Amino acid sequence: MKITTEQLTAYFDSKGAKGACPICSTDNWSVTPVAGPDGEVQAGEIALEISTQMVRSHSWVPVLPVVCQNCGFVRMHHTFWIQKWLAEQTDGG
Numbered sequence: 001m002k003i004t005t006e007q008l009t010a011y012f013d014s015k016g017a018k019g020a021c022p023i024c025s026t027d028n029w030s031v032t033p034v035a036g037p038d039g040e041v042q043a044g045e046i047a048l049e050i051s052t053q054m055v056r057s058h059s060w061v062p063v064l065p066v067v068c069q070n071c072g073f074v075r076m077h078h079t080f081w082i083q084k085w086l087a088e089q090t091d092g093g
């Protein structure tokens, strides 16, 4: 699944997920592009690993890293929540 940075911005806004970096107190976050299985990420798009089956069968969590552009602190968001929200928007809320 590929989503745009605009969709991610809307997601974080809807969750009130704004705020300063807990390390350096600046507020300049950037989503790190994550390549999909095909190794390609379009400009302005991010590929999410969203297979819940993979989550069940392996002990790892698919996450989207968001990086502080001042100090490099990385926060992580479970992509299932992002996928669920995007599906709700597609379904009309």
Ligand SMILES: [Zn+2]
Pocket (backbone or CB within 6 Å): 021, 022, 023, 024, 025, 026, 068, 069, 070, 071, 072, 073
């Ligand atoms: Zn920081």
